[in-house]
Amino acid sequence: MKQQKKNGLPREETAAAARVLAEAARVVTLVREGRSADAALLQFDQSPSRSAIRAVSLGTLRWLLRFEPAVMTLLARPAGQTPLLLRALLNVAVHQIEQSRNPRESTVSAAVDAARLLNLAHAAGLINAVLRRYLRERETLLAAVDEDVAAGAAHPAWLVEMLKRSWPDDVLAILAANNEHPPLTLRVDLTRIGIDDYLGQLQRAGLAARAVDWLPTAVTLEQAVPVSKLPGFKEGLVSIQDASAQLAARLLEAQPEQRVLDACAAPGGKTGAILELVPAVDLLAIDVDGARLQRVADNLRRLQRNAPLQVADLAGDLAWWDGRCFDRILLDAPCSGTGVIRRHPDIRLLRRADDIAALALTQSRILRNCWRMLAPGGRLLYVTCSLLQQENDAVIAAFLAGTADATAHRPAALPLAVASLRECPVGWQMLPGGEAGGDGFYYACLTRA
């Protein structure tokens, strides 16, 4: 017999909901303290509730900058003086109230129970009172927040200002795309299986999917599923990779037998894409982070591909380099990640305005070093998953202005008919979402005289 209902949900369901809210509040607190959401979620990898904890945590992080100002006005103390864990629990609860189908009253009860699980029993009365008042006043509270474009779209104000400067006509569409759930896109290894054959395998597995019309290797699933459910994943027939990221390997225009440098390679998404596209290249993958480079090794093993890997700081002195030049260099530079906010909502909280100039400096430094390793007549593809002109065209334009033997090149594989791909003065920007459906990426291709 089902146990007695508590505020519209059976009692055991409220208890499970309370546990998820408590764990999500812990994750949100860790992110507030500077940890990435992926790192904060690692501890729940083995939990039977991991998908629920992940969904609630990421959903809360996605909307926190809209819901927090609404609920914090109900506290007597300013938000800054409220302990992070208590703030996080209120944010998680408000996110559930606004976005889940559970009865709202039951979310309030679950939040009060969650407070006890988090050793916040002393604040249970406060949480109950604040959330009940939120339920009564939510429309007015949210309407007040929504008067500000940045807060209404749950983005930091500095980022909206920078986006406006880079994309004045597209900023609202970008904010809307950042708030959507990202599609699950696969890269199919066309050397091992045709796209129609793979779509057939997906269909037989009961997974609805369609080919991406502007990219021959890409398939988008209608619903995300764990990789264990994907036919051929373990054998390396497919990888998870957004279409805009997959495009980079094509724009590199590598030819068989060429020496290719995959600079800033980890975790190896583009390494795999290059090797599947042109298996006979002589590729070296480099990253400064040894632990992340291990993930390149794991990915290549699954894909049944091989490449030497090297830990090196590409912003440093190149002492490791043997002097042999590369015909193609893919520089997938470290960046703000402002093009992939829909996948990583924690970027809204973790990035600061000051980071952008510092990133641009590192990007320029790595670019100059990579140029030294490029053979005459060779090509370098500069890629970021940023939407900010400071990290993209500005870096490349300044480099071109100061480098006599560098010219911009237009790769033949650019899907120019796709409306989300915008031509910049030097490179090309894929905006997130829209008709193309991909992440936000920037590409610039340079040829050495």
Ligand SMILES: C[S@@+](CC[C@H](N)C(=O)[O-])C[C@H]1O[C@@H](n2cnc3c(N)ncnc32)[C@H](O)[C@@H]1O
């Ligand atoms: C955008 S990620 C690369 C993603 C990768 N290309 C892929 O497709 O999976 C940027 C990478 O740059 C690396 N990185 C950052 N600074 C670096 C440096 N100074 N030298 C080499 N790699 C660096 C980071 O460790 C990170 O793995």
